[in-house]
Amino acid sequence: MATSNLPYKKETPSIIDLASEDDINFVTHSQNPEDEKFDTVIGELEDLIMDPSFTSLQTDFFSRTYHHFTPDEENKFIYTDIFHQYVSLIESFIEKRLRARLPWFNMHEWVTVLKSRPDTTEGDVFEILTTLGDFNAFKEMILAYREEREGTALDLSDILSVTPSRPSGKQGFGVAGRKLST
C-alpha cells in the first residue's frame, strides 16, 4: 500500500506543506511585515463578519432561495447549485471588501499563504468562515430562515405537496411521491 504510485489528488500537500516548520525560506518577504499584513487581514475579516451589510447579503440570498428547501432528510440536486452560488457570493463579497479596505490585498496570494501555514487558521473568524463553506451548515441555516419566515407550528406546504415551479430544473421530479418516513 505504501509503495503505490497512484496519481494522488491535486490538493495533496505540495512541497510547501512538506517543508518542516523551520524550513520556511520560500517566504520571500521578511517575517514581520508578512505577519503584520496577515493580522490586518484577520482584523478586517473580523469586522466584516459582524457587519450588517454582510448579514443582509446572507438574508437576501436566503429570501430568494429558501422556497426550494424542505426539512426532508433527502437533499434535492438544486440545493447543490444554490450552495455553490452562495459560496461564490460570500467569497466575492469578502474579496471586494478586503480590496477596498486594503489596496495591497491579493486573495490568491493570501489563500496561498493560508495553505502553506495551516496552523495560522485557528480562531473564531476562521471557524465562522469554515462553517460558511459547509453544505450541512448552510442547509441548517436556510431551514432556520425558512422556519422563522413561515412559522413551524403547522407546515402545510409539505402536506399539500405544493412544489415551486422550477423552470430551470433539468429533471422533472418534484416533491410528490417522495414522502420519506422520517
Place this chain on the structure above:
Amino acid sequence: MGLLTVLKKIKAKEKEMRLLMLGLDNAGKTTILKRINGEDISSISPTLGFNIKTLDHNGFKLNIWDVGGQKSIRSYWRNYFEQTDGLVWVVDSADRPDRLEDCRRELAELLKEERLAGASLLIFANKQDLPSALTRAQIAELLDLQSIKTHHWHIEACSAVTGDNLLKGMDWIVDDIAARIFMLE
C-alpha cells in the same frame, strides 16, 4: 479554489474523510448508509437527490455522500466528485446480467474521471442475503475488477439487511485512505 473551500479543506485535513457512494438504482446505497448509521431501514424510497451522513469511525469523521442512481440522474454524479477520498461502489449482486453490464460500464467511466483519480475504491457486492445473489468472485469478474490498475480497490460481499461485512468494508476504505494521508505527511 476560493477562500471558503480552501479553509474547509485545511480544517478537515487528517481528521475528516469524504466518501462518495454511487452505483445503479436499487443497489442499496441508502440502505447501507442508514444501516451503518444505525437507523431504521424498513421504509426507504428510491433516492431522487442525495443524502449526507456524518459519522465517526476509528477516530475519523466520515462524510458520506449517497447520490441517487437512476439512469436519468446519473449525470448529476459529477457534481459530487470534488474532494472525494474514497468511492464506495454498490452493486446489487442479484441483478440481471444486462444491468450488471451497465454497472461495469458506469464504474469504468467513473474511474477515468480525473477528480476521482486519487480515491480508494470499495466495491460492495450487496444483497448477499438473497438466494440468487452472485458471489464476490463472480461480481469481481463481471465488473472486470482485475483490470483496474489506477486505484486501490477492494471488494466485499455484504448485506445491508443483515449488516454482514459492512463494517469490514468501511474499515478497509478508511484504513486505505488513512495510510495514504499518513504517507504524504
